[in-house]
Amino acid sequence: xxxxxxxxxxxxxxxxxxxxxxxxxxxxxxxxxxxxxxxxxxxxxxxxxxxxxxxxxxxxxxxxxxxxxxxxxxxxxxxxxxxxxxxxxxxxxxxxxxxxxxxxxxxxxxxxxxxxxxxxxxxxxxxxxxxxxxxxxxxxxxxxxxxxxxxxxxxxxxxxxxxxxxxxxxxxxxxxxxxxxxxxxxxxxxxxxxxxxxxxxxxxxxxxxxx
Numbered sequence: 001x002x003x004x005x006x007x008x009x010x011x012x013x014x015x016x017x018x019x020x021x022x023x024x025x026x027x028x029x030x031x032x033x034x035x036x037x038x039x040x041x042x043x044x045x046x047x048x049x050x051x052x053x054x055x056x057x058x059x060x061x062x063x064x065x066x067x068x069x070x071x072x073x074x075x076x077x078x079x080x081x082x083x084x085x086x087x088x089x090x091x092x093x094x095x096x097x098x099x100x101x102x103x104x105x106x107x108x109x110x111x112x113x114x115x116x117x118x119x120x121x122x123x124x125x126x127x128x129x130x131x132x133x134x135x136x137x138x139x140x141x142x143x144x145x146x147x148x149x150x151x152x153x154x155x156x157x158x159x160x161x162x163x164x165x166x167x168x169x170x171x172x173x174x175x176x177x178x179x180x181x182x183x184x185x186x187x188x189x190x191x192x193x194x195x196x197x198x199x200x201x202x203x204x205x206x207x208x209x210x211x
Contacts, residue, residue, distance in 0.1 A: 007125045010077040014136055016143045018045055018066045018073040021136075025064065025075075028135050033128065060084060060125055064132075077132065079125055088114055148194070155202045162198040165205040172210060 014021050022045045029049055030038060039048040045066040060081045067074040095110040173183045183204065190200035205211065 007079055007129055009079075010129060012075045012077070012133070012136065013069070014073045014075060015140055016073060017071060018068045020143065021073045021075065021139070022047075022066050024139055025066075025132070025135070028132075032135070033131055060121060062125075062128060075136070077129065081121070084117065084121055088117070144193075151203065151206075152199065155199065158202070160211065162201045165210060166201050168210045169201070169205060169208065172208065 022042065026038070026040060026047055029047065033049075037048075037050040040046065047064040049062050049064070050060075060079045060083070063076075063078040063080065065076045065078075067076065091110050091114055099105060169183055170180050173180045186204050186207075187197065187200045190203050191197060195203060
């Protein structure tokens with residue numbers, strides 16, 4: 001979550017294809033966040049939304065764009081506060097004019113309203129960003145699990161043993177880099193993600209085109 005009152009631009013990398021991210025995120029915004037006035041452009045993988053309540057009338061528009069990143073995605077989230085800035089300017093001018101016209105500080109109560117709007121707007125944008133981020137964490141976890149399930153089925157059907165693939169990998173790494181340190185690091189990383197050593201060997205073999 002940002003420390004700024006008004007969040008403007010946020011980028012986040014997601015380990016999933018852009019089309020899947022787009023469809024899942026759109027469903028989440030519609031059903032769980034309750035966004036209003038959702039405008040979409042599936043060809044450009046673009047989503048524009050406004051939220052309910054006070055932020056709809058005086059607040060912000062969120063623009064979400066999903067960019068392709070070699071099988072993965074980068075999400076760009078941009079907030080526009082144009083409506084709020086126009087409302088704040090009109091309110092401020094009204095307070096000044098009324099104060100001069102009536103020689104009173106009572107109209108400055110409008111300034112309090114302005115600060116309340118600022119607080120509401122900042123809270124709404126931060127809440128939306130947090131909700132999207134939490135959703136993407138769960139989405140990535142679910143997508144990784146589905147990929148792992150599919151990979152395990154494929155590996156079980158492979159007649160080549162893990163020992164055979166490991167020897168091929170060792171030979172390749174020693175030939176190219178002179179040792180197997182990079183290979184062992186890759187294996188340990190996949191094992192840290194929940195794969196067995198045999199599964200990690202098969203995964204690295206797939207990644208490096210070794211068969």
